[in-house]
Structures are given as C-alpha cells and as structure tokens.
Amino acid sequence: MPVQILPPANHVSSSTISSNEKDTFDPLEEKRAVRMLDYTVLPLMTMFYLLSFLDRANIGNARVAGLQKGLGLTDHQYQIAVTVTFVPYIAAELPSNLLLRKIGPRVLMPSLLVIWGIIVTLHGLVSSYSGLVIIRAFLGLVEGPMFPGIVLYLSGFYTREELSLRVALFFSSASLSGAFSGLLAAAIQNMNGIGGKPGWAWIFILEGLFTVLVGLVSFFLVPSTPQDSKFLTQKQKNIIAQRLARDRPVIGIIEAFSIKEIFRSLCSPHVMMVFIMFFGNGATLYGLALFLPSIVNQLGFSATRSQLISVGPFAAGFFVTLISAFLSDRYNSRAIPTMIIATLAVAGFGVYLGSHSVATAYGSLFLSVPGVYATPPIISAWMANNSEPYYRRATSIAIGFVATNAGGILSTWSFPTKEGPRFTRATIMDLVFSIVIVIGSALNALYLVRATHQKASRRDEILAPFEDEQEAGGVAKEQRAWLTLGDRHPDFRYTL
Numbered sequence: 001m002p003v004q005i006l007p008p009a010n011h012v013s014s015s016t017i018s019s020n021e022k023d024t025f026d027p028l029e030e031k032r033a034v035r036m037l038d039y040t041v042l043p044l045m046t047m048f049y050l051l052s053f054l055d056r057a058n059i060g061n062a063r064v065a066g067l068q069k070g071l072g073l074t075d076h077q078y079q080i081a082v083t084v085t086f087v088p089y090i091a092a093e094l095p096s097n098l099l100l101r102k103i104g105p106r107v108l109m110p111s112l113l114v115i116w117g118i119i120v121t122l123h124g125l126v127s128s129y130s131g132l133v134i135i136r137a138f139l140g141l142v143e144g145p146m147f148p149g150i151v152l153y154l155s156g157f158y159t160r161e162e163l164s165l166r167v168a169l170f171f172s173s174a175s176l177s178g179a180f181s182g183l184l185a186a187a188i189q190n191m192n193g194i195g196g197k198p199g200w201a202w203i204f205i206l207e208g209l210f211t212v213l214v215g216l217v218s219f220f221l222v223p224s225t226p227q228d229s230k231f232l233t234q235k236q237k238n239i240i241a242q243r244l245a246r247d248r249p250v251i252g253i254i255e256a257f258s259i260k261e262i263f264r265s266l267c268s269p270h271v272m273m274v275f276i277m278f279f280g281n282g283a284t285l286y287g288l289a290l291f292l293p294s295i296v297n298q299l300g301f302s303a304t305r306s307q308l309i310s311v312g313p314f315a316a317g318f319f320v321t322l323i324s325a326f327l328s329d330r331y332n333s334r335a336i337p338t339m340i341i342a343t344l345a346v347a348g349f350g351v352y353l354g355s356h357s358v359a360t361a362y363g364s365l366f367l368s369v370p371g372v373y374a375t376p377p378i379i380s381a382w383m384a385n386n387s388e389p390y391y392r393r394a395t396s397i398a399i400g401f402v403a404t405n406a407g408g409i410l411s412t413w414s415f416p417t418k419e420g421p422r423f424t425r426a427t428i429m430d431l432v433f434s435i436v437i438v439i440g441s442a443l444n445a446l447y448l449v450r451a452t453h454q455k456a457s458r459r460d461e462i463l464a465p466f467e468d469e470q471e472a473g474g475v476a477k478e479q480r481a482w483l484t485l486g487d488r489h490p491d492f493r494y495t496l
Helices: 019-023 027-040 042-064 067-071 075-103 105-123 129-143 146-154 160-191 199-218 234-247 259-266 269-298 303-309 311-330 335-354 358-373 375-385 390-412 424-457 459-467 477-488
Strands: none
Touching: 027 042, 027 234, 042 067, 042 075, 042 105, 042 129, 042 146, 042 160, 042 199, 042 269, 042 303, 075 105, 075 129, 075 146, 075 390, 105 129, 105 146, 105 199, 146 160, 146 375, 146 390, 160 199, 160 303, 160 311, 160 375, 259 269, 259 390, 269 303, 269 358, 269 375, 269 390, 269 424, 303 311, 311 335, 311 358, 311 375, 335 358, 335 375, 335 424, 358 375, 358 424, 375 390, 424 459, 459 477
16 A cells, blocks of 8 residues: 655755755754754753653652641552553553644643643642542643653654763753752742641642743744754754754655554564563652652651752762763664663662661662663663654654553552561562663664664565655655655664
8 A cells, every 4th residue: 555645844855955055064064053953952851851750750749748648648549649640641642642743842842831830730729639639630641742742852853873862861850850859849848838738739839830831931932843943044954954864764754644653663573672671661760759758758867858868869860861871872872871771770779678777778779760760761762763754753652651651650559658668579679670671672682683684685575565666746766665664674774
C-alpha cells in the first residue's frame, strides 16, 4: 500500500537553500545557530520540566509538612492518592505525542502548563481524602503529555547525536527540583497558619501560582519549529534545516498519520528492550522522588532537617546527569554510559541494604540518586535516536514514558511507613531493576549491532520494492523508501 504524503509545513528543506548559501555554512556558523537554539529553546523546556516534576513530586514534601496528618490519611490512602496520578498520566502520553504536530507545541505546551498550575493551586484547598484523589487524577491527565512531548519536540531541533545532552539539560531539572523543592518546602511550611491554611497547603498554592505565571508568559516564547523561532536569523534557520535533513533524510517530508507506525514501533525489539529499561528506571526514580524526604525523615531526622539534607543527593544527581549525557553525546554512545550509571545505582542500593548506621544509609543516597536520575536522558535519546519516521518516533518516545510511569505506579506502593527506615523489600526491588538496566543495555547494544549488519547484507533485497517506483506527489523513490522503512532502511545506522 503506498504511503500517503502530505505537503511540507513550516519546513525549509535543503533543496530551497542555494548552493551558494550552502558553501557559506562553515562549522562556526553552524555552531552559532545551534547555540542560539540552546539559549532560546532549552531554558524554556528546562523550566517546563522542572515545574512538571516539582508540581508532581511536591506531595512528598507536603506529606512531611503535615499533609497526611492534616487530612487524616492512612498510609494506604496516601499511596492511593499518589497512584491515581499515574493512571491518567499514562493514558495521556501516546495520544498527546501523536497530536503534538497537529495542535502545535506553541499552543499545546503553554496551555498544559497553565491548566496544571491551576490544578496544583487547588490542592491547597483540599480538605478530604476523596478531594485529594480527584485533584491528583486531573493533575496526572494534564501533566502526562509534557515529558514525552519535550523529547519529541527537541528531536525536531537537534541532530541525533546532540540529543542526549539536550535531554539531560532539561531533565537535570528533575534532580534540581528535588533539591529545590526541599529548600522551598522548608521555607514555605513556616507559613503554617497564615490565612487559616496549614503549611503544606501553602506549598501547593505558591508553587501552583508560579506555574500559571510561567505558562502565560510562554505563549509568547515557544516556537513550534526552528522555522518559527523569533531569535534565529533566516540564514540560521536554513542551517538548522540543512543539518537536520542531513541527519534524518525523511525530515523534509511531512507524512500523514498511519496507525501502522504505532504497531511498527511496538514490534521493534530495540524499542521493547528500552521499554523494559524505562519501566525499571521509573520504579526506582519515582520511588526516590516521592519518598526520599520520608526515607530521610525515618532515619531519625526532624521534618525540616529532612527537607534540607535531602538536597545533597539530588544535587549530586544533577551534576552526574549533565556529565554523563555530555560524554554520551561526545562519544555518540548510549549503552556504555547507561551501564556505568546504572552500576552506580546498584552500588547505592546495595550499600543501603547492607548498612548498619544512619550515616552509611544516608551516604548511599549519593550513589543511588545519581545512578537513577542520570539514566533517563540517555535512554530517552537512545529511544528517539533509533525510531524513524516522525510518527514511529513519536510512538516510541511515548511508550517509553508509559513504561516509566507504570514503574511509577509500582513505586507508590513500595515504601509503606511501617517498613521504614530499612525498606528492605523496596530496596531489593530497586537493586534488581538497576541490574536489569545494566544487562538490558548490553543486550540492546548487541541486538543493534546485529540488526545493522543484517540490513547492510540485505540492502538490495530491502530496497527492491522501491526500485520500480516513479516519483509520486513530488517525492522521489529514495525519499519514499526512507519514509516507508524509517529506521529499518539499510542506510540508517542505529546509535549504540
């Protein structure tokens, strides 16, 4: 069945750039164009994700500040309230990624930010268990599209080998939000009693209002594509278009949505292996994000001190995330950095499991938190690097984060207060998942090497169906082969 092609939209292909102008695209100009994207697009995406993670995970800080006691919740009820966030969150990820191009990032992303900011603010008015469950469900529905949407969005601005560092730059805000939320919560909870509201309510109200403000401002700042940027010159836009077309031959053609691309993604072994890794990482990451203040609190520290000293491990995670992603891009490698980082987590959870002192248990967090938080940017880039064309890539990225948040659901039931401060079952589970990530990275790399060799050896056979095709709709047969085959094209080299 022929592939339906739509005319390009908001795209300047390399064919529209004169050969004269191409000759002027020296490395320095290209570097300046990329830096302008870094200065104008990345800060926005970083702020979006920082607020997303902060507004989702601040319930852990609110719990330490008195939320559970204030609403009279049992541990079981608190866990349900956290769990229901993930169900609509997961349900929204794939549809939103498939709709991102249709609606446009300039409209969709700021709108989501404003709506969830309002929802977070309303957390401060909750007075019952049922109210908390309902408001958390709505928060998950609106926040779900943001992380996969940002990864998909950035994959349309940067080449494949640049993506890991850029994902890390915005994802590192998750580590930063873990540190920042502890400091912020420690200060805000001192507002206890102002306006008749408890300190935990003010955590939600102030953080939610700030999110609304950022969302309103971002309507004027987010470009849907590089061609829409208000900060790039036309020459810089052409440079970006050319380098993207060089990196992804199909990027100049806007294909119609096809349900087949969803199934092609789901049937790709390398996608499924990374899916498993995402699940394991989600279980460990959300466990630390949601419960680290409580874990530290159960080690014997006061509520305020628990908020403050939880900053250290998250700060370490921030630096390890950036350094590892930089090296991953620098050497165009995903498997080896992932294995090394996950080994840090293995060591951290192993030390915590065998620790016999508070100092050792707390110190182990400086291994486990970086080992968990530095993994997602690299495996996110790995997933995006190896899936083409657009809708297959959109699907792969989305289902990766579906797995992450499915793991998040598991994590919400892993740290009951009665099992603290050892949390033996949860620690063993996190240790096993970290080992799975190490092994999964090695297996995926081996599979990709084999798949690349097989495509090369069967090149003529794979391309034979396209040899007799004529140009259709202005699309040459070579482009139609790329569009139909995507990452299965024999000239597509998988990132290892």
